[in-house]
Amino acid sequence: MPKRHLWIALTLAAGLVPAQAEIIQVTIDRLVFSPATVEAKVGDTIEWVNKDVFAHTATVKGGWEVMIPPKKSASLTLKAAGPVDYFCRFHPNMKGRLDVTP
């Protein structure tokens, strides 16, 4: 029982002093994700900025997908830790990676 209280206290403390969530931009220009690899934390938001006249996606096989229309931006807030490889479903030669730490 005391152990449980300790956990709750720790969780609350963590919640009260959150690391500042960041917005991290990934630019898409001429079918390249840049930077190709991004280090981020759970709670950070990735914003893909599409400079191409082509629609792209950021797609994780068996996971999430973000549609990124031509000349527009799209965002995703990271909910889970771990490395994630993603690609564009329309142009699978476009690849990117997120290294997400807790």
Added chain:
Amino acid sequence: MSIRHTAALAALLLLGAAPFAQAADKPTDPQIAHIAYTAGVIDVEAAKLAIEKSKTKEVLDFAKDMVRDHEAVNVQALDLVKKLKVTPEDNATSQALSKAAAEERAKLAKLDGAAFDKAYVDNEVAYHKQVNGALETLLIPSAQNAELKSLLETGLKIFQGHEQHAEHVAGILK
């Protein structure tokens, strides 16, 4: 006329290697622009046939992606030739591409259902492969204007993506 030229790019992609083998000398920029546009138009036309005939979601989605991307590339190609004041010039490679594409479309038009899907997607893989080969070994190295070269390089990445996308769809159909 300009729409026709844009189509050339698409066409390049669809036809494959044979039409390019006929190009004896290095193409000039006006010829490259014509070929690239033609190759695009050919792929758009093939995609429109697929949208009309196929009932398979993956094939329809792929065909719509082809129309969207190739039309976008060709808009850029037209803007560029206008800016550079280049008049795309018809040539033997463009003509061979268009001829081969017309034959392929006639073949596809006779097919239905799963046979159509397979023939269309297999041809998309082969066509994009051929166009990519032509872009890499002939068109990009021959292009003199830096902006034209850059557009062709972007086109190559797009078409390489389409080739992989087509291979993925072909895998689903099996």
